[in-house]
Amino acid sequence: MAKTLSIDGKRLYSSLARLGKVGAYKDETAGVIGVNRLALTAADGEGRRLVTKWFREAGLRVTVDKIGNVYGRRRGREDHLAPVMLGSHIDSVPTAGRFDGCLGVLGALEAVRTLNDVKAATRRPLVVAYFTDEEGCRFGTDMLGSAVATRRLPLERAYALKDRDGLTVKGELKKIGFLGHEPVGRLRPHAYLECHIEQGPTLRHKRRDVGVVLGVQAISWAELTITGKSAHAGTTPMSFRRDAGLTASRLNAALREMTLSGRYGRDMRAAMGMIRLTPNMVNVVPGRAVCTVDLRNPSDALMAKAEADFARLCRKVADQDGLAVASRRTAKTPHVPFDESVQALIADRADRLGLSHEPILSGAGHDAQEWSRVCKTAMVFVPGERDGISHNPREFSTLKQCADGVNVLLGAALVLAEEA
Ligand code: HGY
Ligand code: MN
Ligand code: MN
Secondary structure, three states, X not given: OOOOOOOOHHHHHHHHHHHOOOOEEEEOOOOEEEEOOOXXXXXXXXXXXXXXXXXXXXXXXEEEEOOOOEEEEEOOOOOOOOOEEEXXXXXXXXXXXXXXXXXXXXXXXXXXXXXXXXXXXXXXXXXXXXXXXXXOOOOOOOOHHHHHHOOXXXXXXXXXXXXXXXXXXXXHHHHOOOOOOEOOOOOOOOEEXXXXXXXXXXXXXXXXXXXXXXXXXXXXXXXXXXXXXXXXXXXXXXXXXXXXXXXXXXXXXXXXXXXXXXXXXXXXXXXXXXXXXXXXXXXXEOXXXXXXXXXXXXXXXXXXXXXXXXXXXXXXXXXXXXXXXXXXXXXXXXXXXOOHHHHHHHHHHHHHOOOOEEEEEEOOOOHHHHHOOOXXXXXXXXXXXXXXXXXXXXXXXXXXXXXXXXXXXXXXXXXXXXXX
């Protein structure tokens, strides 16, 4: 069955377009329509209700767990066997396109729709899922739903996480109607597969149809609180100032210099994505800066070295500037290798479909990195146009690129679903 089936690319693409209308906004900077479905906002709730409706229309039995992960189950011939799960996320960063995460969820749904079209049954049950707050940018830690479902993060700690307005995960889940009752941490799939856009330029530049994902690089997020002294911008002599904004800028520049130095490998990446100044006014020297540090490195050892060196640098700059710098770790995941047998299966399915493929390490974090702790897991990457730009409304993959990725996902899932 795996060799004959192919998905309905047009149906997949129109589902992506329809979901992309939820949380749509005109992005003045990018000059195109973007998507803002920040986790557990009303827009995320609307997107969830739409996708859950589609799950039910596809005959899936829907359950919602206590952290708001949504699972759609399709019976197998031997329904007692552990399922093959396919999934991703539908929450987004505030300046998103319509493919990040959504391709994996709607691609999995399209695989089910395709099986339904031909009334095909699989030995093992299939589960199609979307997980809560994969992006992590509202409540501060990424892959939240998957981390709780795979017991990396305790449920109560996740519930208590707050956004910058002091709203909690639990309260926001309840508000959008997705505070589920299913216990977390019990689901142990036979295997987990995820299709996702690459979010980078490699596959497109190498003209490869799909990526066989080797794993995910290490991720380290911290929040810095820099405390200086607010003062009059006109009357305060420069030598009297304790300018938290200046210290944040100096640390940001030093972070880039560290990253480009090569001391942490040539693939080290860093970003200070958020700098929030207080009082953030034209005529006040900022007395306080809260900023985020996002470090990425394929090597755990070099990541640890970079974290230690940056912490030392913060202390040194704080002393020089006469301010206090406090750092709080908000996310940390190691380099995660994916299962080699599942990678080989993905490559084999691509070959059978006449699709070129390339092994590639993921620069971005994904739900798959959490599920790889509980079952054999791998990912299929899809190339992106426009240098694979992502976390930007100009994110774009063609219908054929999406359909190719999902056909490989379907083929691999069908093989795994027949395994004893
Ligand atoms: O930050 C990431 O790598 C992912 O987009 N959550
Ligand atoms: Mn994603
Ligand atoms: Mn993302």
